[in-house]
Amino acid sequence: MPKTDFTWTREQFHLPDGVIYLDGNSLGPLPQAAAARVAQTVTDEWGEMLITGWNKAGWMAAPKSLGDRIGRLIGAAPGTTVIGDTLSIKVYQALAAALRLAEPGRRIILSDSGNFPSDLYMASGLIDTIGGDYELRTVAPEDVSEALTDEVAVLMLTQVDYRTGRRHDMAELTAKAHAVGALTVWDLAHSAGAIEVDLTGADADFAVGCTYKYLNAGPGAPAFITVAPRYADIAQPALAGWLGHDAPFAFEHAYRPGAGIDRMRVGTPPILQCAALDAALDIWDRVDMAEVRARSVALSERFIAGVEARCSDVTLNSPRDPAMRGSQVAFRHPEAYAVMQALIDRGVIGDFRAPDNLRFGITPLYLSEDDIDRAVTILADILDNRLWDRDAYKQRAAVT
């Protein structure tokens, strides 16, 4: 008997009338309970408790308890995940700690050209800051395994490609990395809440991710970081903030890292965003990731089959084998930007990703078979009848 009630999960979200939302891999929709939860935090906690909210309302403890609830979804051991900051900051923090744990003399950070650019930028910024002879080496996604040599200090990858949905084999690449003496930093931005992840089983060293995509915690929701138990008490924080100190309120002059994952905390947690995350996780607490994954594959296959049967001039730009995909599907089209605008105008919200990708997030918690079929019909209509605006690129804005 299934453990996840997808009728119930769908009812937990607010989706605007007439919208088919295929962009939950960029910003998840509003959990119905989040509005009241955030209002309660603002009015009853901040408003009434004032400074005492840090203890009375549990604000100070929230980053670890929220972290553990995310940890369950990604196969992290309890007490090894904490939320805070943004994903870019968490990438920096994880990579800096991993480099310090790497074998002396190793200078290569290996990544791939499908990594999200911010991860590469943060690595570059860290290398510039360290100022040594580190090298960020990026290869094609399919060449990563071969590029894992004993020169590599750290393998830093986003598990699921943000454009194509191509998925790395975390267990296999982690094992290969360890075999050559390298550490791993996994970015789970498009994995957490999207696919089954087993950090413990894969023996991953560091993992980071965000909560505003599949986890539905809202715009600018905090990121998370997981550190394998074997490193939790020896990882040296580059971002040595007071809330990662062993005794933050002793106000000592010298930094002493806190026990375990506590040391990956930096500054004051964003309490209003934490309230929304809490409401979002109330849904995830009742979800089985294997069932989410099975439904994601079924919906994705249905979408691909429908588009390929009915739409012209599109080319699948995601792996055809579901086992190689995350929970998103991309198609290339020469007028992808304009086509996506036409889709959005008709209530089907997906994403354009340069240069020519129509990207669709498949999120089983609130998408139905009927949503998928209607999206296919609308896309087919646009393409068959060339209903897009050739001048759409003129309105092309910063974020789509």
Add this chain to the structure above:
Amino acid sequence: MPKTDFTWTREQFHLPDGVIYLDGNSLGPLPQAAAARVAQTVTDEWGEMLITGWNKAGWMAAPKSLGDRIGRLIGAAPGTTVIGDTLSIKVYQALAAALRLAEPGRRIILSDSGNFPSDLYMASGLIDTIGGDYELRTVAPEDVSEALTDEVAVLMLTQVDYRTGRRHDMAELTAKAHAVGALTVWDLAHSAGAIEVDLTGADADFAVGCTYKYLNAGPGAPAFITVAPRYADIAQPALAGWLGHDAPFAFEHAYRPGAGIDRMRVGTPPILQCAALDAALDIWDRVDMAEVRARSVALSERFIAGVEARCSDVTLNSPRDPAMRGSQVAFRHPEAYAVMQALIDRGVIGDFRAPDNLRFGITPLYLSEDDIDRAVTILADILDNRLWDRDAYKQRAAVT
């Protein structure tokens, strides 16, 4: 005729019945308009606009427009301030950029023993990350000027001491730093919204601060950073996040810093916290800092005079000269922790700061002469009649 209507400002805040709030220098109270503003952002923006909120609701532009409104309060030039992250992260970012701009060969970061510990920790973490022969040198606050030698790369100070309220002369120390060839990083945590700050007039290089104290933007509200125009286009970001890239949505593989203060952005801004900050700044937009300062001094002097006239066993631990103080007053008492608990039990919320400080924030936007007088009366009653619980330390919690 005064420009600031302090009756109006007081009405803009929610303060719980029976509370005299003297801890607005730790967490400011709730602006009445914040609850509706945050709810609107959650329900009407996130809920209805979904991903399109980044453009339609102006989320992407918010960090700079919010930054400019803070900039007015601290004498920053328009376009030189941006919000994001936490104060600790902003300290790291500013210090890393300043060190790269410093004269080659200089290795001393000069700070003082009154700096907030997290600033010192972040500096240590940065030094460890750089891995060179940098030294964090801390001297007593009154010895900073003398310690400014031509070995110093960067002078990093919190302008107003978080415990005593002692205030550095920003203009004088910045001039002295520049005279010896050093750059300055000023932490305005206890300055922004507390005292008149003139970053432009002082010719300060970098400034950072938080918005949850005097600015009243709520628990975990974002921090800000200001970079002097002369460095805005040459400062090299250590935290090279995608939203600081010149073209974030081109998804280029190589980092190219954005123009001016844009490059100090890192990751996705916390939109719910930004909504609360927006509501808080609606009040500050109608406030004249010279008038806030004059009223802060008047209320502080009244508080000091009252306590010294009526309370036993307390010793002023803030400068007696208002020109040397920020907007807070500290008294030492051998049983400070227990006394503060007794005050809080009676509705007077201040702060304990180790080892023996009773700390009171004086915030003219919502405090009246009557509040000050009643707080004095209650403190005098506690001290005269020894109404504190000698075992209070047993319940001493992480945050007070």
